[in-house]
Amino acid sequence: MIISKKIDRKKLLETIKDYNSFFLVGCSECASLCGTGGEPELEELKKELEAAGKKVTGTFRAKTGCQVLGTKVELKPFKDELADTQVVIVMSCGAGTQAMVEAFPDKPVYPSNDSLFLGNMTRFQMFDERCSLCGECILEQTGGICPVTNCPKGLLNGPCGGTSNGNCEVSPDIRCAWVRIYDRLEKINRLDDMKKVIKAKDWSKSQSPQVLSARPKKEGKKTK
């Protein structure tokens, strides 16, 4: 999921200082799990804005905030609240915010969160980055552990000289990705995989902005 974190409230209040009325949009997916855009957070921000003397015309939690058409349909019952508001604040990720920019071409739309990474929830509201969306998966060569993401240098052919007791030189809190890969490959009896040189990545595969149509070819636009 997309891991997000609340923007410093002072910064948010500074951003919106010229406006008085707000409609808040949360999201039931990643942002709810991150504690940045679920019902409790919608309620919390509503109270904070009201405490700052602002008016909140309504709150709404999208089913999937990055699903543009579906969210637009879900917003239909909020016609009056939306007509009353000067600004829409989106409490999900950057994709969710931009979905609302599309839905409200004539209103300022501001994010309440910073979007951080694509990660896994390891425990309640604890997240680890696992995938860098590099566009060219190499997990089949690395025992299923991603060095592009888990190694701060993104090394593709083994550990650097900075491994210390199996930990990373960048932070002792990080286990060396290549030590993890080695241990895993040893366990699954695939150590020979590590002996093959992985060639330089084709970074054009992750060049932004990307588009994809997963529709059957006759209907779809050109895919990459």
Place this chain on the structure above:
Amino acid sequence: MTFKENLESGKFMVTAEVGPPKGTDIKEMLHHIEVLKGKIDAANVTDNQSAVMRISSLAVCQIVKENGLEPILQMTCRDRNRIGLQADLLGASVLGIESVLCMTGDHVSAGDHKAAKPVYDIESVQLLQVVDGMNNGKDMSGNDLQGSTNFFQGAVVTPEANPLQPQLIKFGKKVEAGARFFQTQAIYDIDKFKTFMEHARQYSTKVLAGIVVLKSAGMAKFLNNFVPGITVPDELIEELKAAGKEKALETGLNIAARHVKQLHDEKICDGVHIMAIGMEDKVPTIMERAGLL
């Protein structure tokens, strides 16, 4: 004879470092070059060492060369993408720089520009492949070069990495990718290093053992606690302690000389790489005490 010719002919090589300064005052660096000239076989020029911004390695290589010492161009992948790296390699080639040491490079978090975007478009093993390709007339995209390079390319290895096995696998990959010599991280335990060399000798590549002078017992403890891949044995720390503060540096130089001598006399490896870290003028002292001058 060049570093490459000497090393390949089986002569025991001594290399040291020239560290580019941060700023345009190069007086001290020129002094270091003068001290090392005629004594060592080649000088590594570090590339924004420890991710601290300094004069570029390529520019200083040219200065080293003009001053009569053979440079080894250290190239890291931290600050340049594949276009920048290849452009600098071509530049080095036309300047007559023959030896290049391919490394990934310390992470920016270790340096003095922590907000920098680390590049790592490619890494050490792949950079070795790039150099090999350019030596064969091709750039990284397979385009023909108008005139190929003729580099003698090397790499680094940490013989006391913990754990060691993944590091040894990478060593093998570096040889496969074209590394013709290695300069190692600092080693202090010659018996352990012999075990590493037994592994390294399976490959057709040269190895220069890394020597870092211990200036005090405190420095030795610092290396043990904070520098990954370096282990100073307790008996050396005791030796430095016993020498007392005033004689600690002398003792450190003697330890370095003793190690160099043993590595040379017992033909354990193909040379030494002395990293003096600001004490370049002591390198000839170490060589004299090791019987190499």
